[in-house]
Amino acid sequence: MDLTKLSLKQLNTALSERQISVKEVVGDYLERAKQSDLNAYITLTEETALQSAQTAQKLFDSGESTALTGIPCSIKDNICTAEIKTTNGSKMLENFVPFYDADLIRTLKSQGFVMLGKTNMDEFAMGNSNRTSYFGNVRNPHDRERVSGGSSGGSAAAVAADLCCYSIGTDTGGSIRQPAAYCGITGLKPTYGRISRTGVTAFAGSFDTVGPLAKTAEDCAIIMEALTGEKSYASKIGNGIKGMKIALIKELFTENVDVNVRESVSQTLDFLRSQGAQVEKVSLPALDYAAPAYFTLASAEGVSALSRFDGVKYGLRGEGATYDERLRDSRTRGLGEEVKRRIMLGNFVLSGENMNTYFRKGLAIRQQITREFNALLNDYDVAVSPTSSRSAFSLDEPGDFVKIYSSTLYTVPMNLAGLPCVSTPGVNSVKFDKPYMPIGVSLTGRKFDEATILQVADCIERGRNR
């Protein structure tokens, strides 16, 4: 039995029934992680993992284990871990070792979690191909010449390649869902505010969310229950979807979407219909402005969030005779090109009159999108859309940032509206893209109703595995 192929739920059963020990499963995962050439991890924490494995085993032995006890996981490197480097994928924080744990790490620790390491990511979570990381590209496990997606590229690749059982990532504009789609796994962006961001490096405070990337929808539900302490996320897993009302978002299903992706989404919807759901195409007109609104607002917040990295307190210390010179040197050398681009953009939209011309307009669009989305979800249980207009692209593809920014249209609306959204591979996607690359379908639900979208994702999963 290859333990690294098991889902979280299966592993938990095997551990609880003493078919295997925590040490075995952690050992197997560590072995794979060490041998991997995907560059999914920035830091492997083998020693800590083995210690945690012992603690976890004791919890099993004393009957105090929980669903996550002893399950090997990885943590995105923008989530602070005490005594363990937290680089944020940046040269600026290459040697930054926090003295504190993020709230969610404390929660996981209290349940005997085992962390194998910190995963690679786009620098400060700004990027969607993991190519902006100071620590190099992450390769897609399905095709090493393609991108993993981003910014939680390391997390998605690690789960997909069985280098961990699940991962915790962050999603500001699609950073959990898009890499999950590119790597063929399930990734959940919870409702904004659902999981504490304390100890998670801010990118854009009004958008940032923390969530799981895992092998199944049910695993995502189990992780959510562990993180929130609320037993409701897995409550609908396995339920049929008969009579469910599902909306296909018209603006996200246009000619701009790759034909293979459209085909996969269509097949998925056909499957859902076959399960008794009612599917209709519904329009959210304000989505035409979603990407520009997102980049206006998120870049503005990003400028402010990243300004604390001045080399004074920690991080890359600049050189120079004056504070200004040291500050400039620290940030010039410490921050990468994409981060600087977004800083320029954010400063631009906030400066002088631009505040009214751009930023306020962005706020108005955000409100409009939120209204339209909520109105849609009054009438429908779930909204469906492709997670990306295409599957993972080549690592060599030039970084045309206007094109890249526009391509976030498929994920940013849910962040603008603060809604929960899960991306899961569509049914039969293997038939449409050659060579096979996964295609993600996004399911968006009402605020705090993660249970329903996970239920539908689970249903699609069953359709996939037929």
Added chain:
Amino acid sequence: MKLYPTIGLETHAELMTESKLFCSCSAKFGGEENEHCCIGCSGFPGAIPSLNKKALELIVRAGFALDCKISRFTKWERKNYFYPDLPAAYQVSQMERPVCVGGGLEIEAGGETKTIRLNRIHLEEDAGKLNHVGGKSLADYNRTGVPLIEIVTEPDFHSAEEVVAYVEKLRQILQYGDICDGKMEQGSLRCDVNISLAPFGSEKLGTRTEIKNLNSIKAIGRAIAAEIERQTDLLENGEAIIQQTLRFDDATGEIIPMRTKEDAHDYRYFPDPDIPPVVLSEEEIERFRQALPELPGIRLKRYVNDFKLAEKDAVIILNDKRVSDFYDAAVAVHNNPKTLANFIVVELLRRVNLGEADMGALPFSPADFADLQRSVDEGKLNRDVRKDVLREMLESGKSPGQICDEGDLWLKEDSGAVEAVINKVLEANPKAVEQYRNGEVKVFGFLMGQASKELKGSAAPATVKNILESKLKGE
């Protein structure tokens, strides 16, 4: 051409909260460097702010004390700039929707009464401090995140005197409201002054300059005078005023430029994404209003109308809230506001002014102080003795009763006891007695003095005089 100054003021007052504005670190002044710090107030990644409700209550209080309109809906913006004393590189402040809008404060200056209009009061966080030691600058973030209100006036002042009167009165109100301790020397109250000059009667204001961070009332007066003089000289020589930020050097009395408008920061204010707007309910605002302590204006009326104090004395007592609180506590124990006021103004404050007593650390309670005055008022103690007892209380911390017992200071009601003491004095001074009887009556004063010394004020001087006279003549 007569030039006329127009002045506006921004006053920063640190609020008297236990903890900081967005974290639970202590907001206390002092402490070891970076002792009162967490990941939030020292700018580490991943800090999420959580608004201090007490700070909100205190700014609402300030709003009521200064006749402002309280906003039901209020929100915070980030003011972005790089400086090593600002670890997050932004200050959370209020731009669009301050908690308090409008308002005003009536002042008296130059024999006139006028109202200074307020523009707004908003709630923001303080920055840290840089200590410059041996060519290095060390950052201390203890003050970072301490709640601060900024009270902004309209340009309603036309002299340094008016500004000083305003700051004194404002400080008193903030202290009485338990809003800000008003310790300017610790920086908990400080002012930025905007000044422009224009020809008398001109509708248009001149170009203004801003003097930052004045932290004593004296410095405010001096800085304004110096800046008016500087601008007057420039204008009279036909030169233009440059819009700029200035600093006042307290030691030399000089005005020093900091930066001009051209290199002013673009703060790029935008709504703080981590702090949701606050909606205050009418009930909550009402609760905050009811919690507002008695302000100096109302106390003054009480002292003058109810206690019948002379306004001059009432003002002296009100000048320092600790004195006024002490006075009220003493009156609660001994209901004779007039004699207690006299005792405080004439004796206690003299000791304070001489540095013999510290209102912040008196070794006795208002009740002890009131007991002493009660003994005098009830005729048990000679009025002249109370200052000696007070001194002793300051030195030893003993209760007045104990001091009077030990020193045998109580007024002797029994004339036999007084007679006994006088007999002793006469026996001890046979020569003086003889001189008196031989017609040298001026030695009476000497004998009177000796008797008083022995009696330590425990008998009324008239009684002593009568007994002594009859003894000397009668025998």
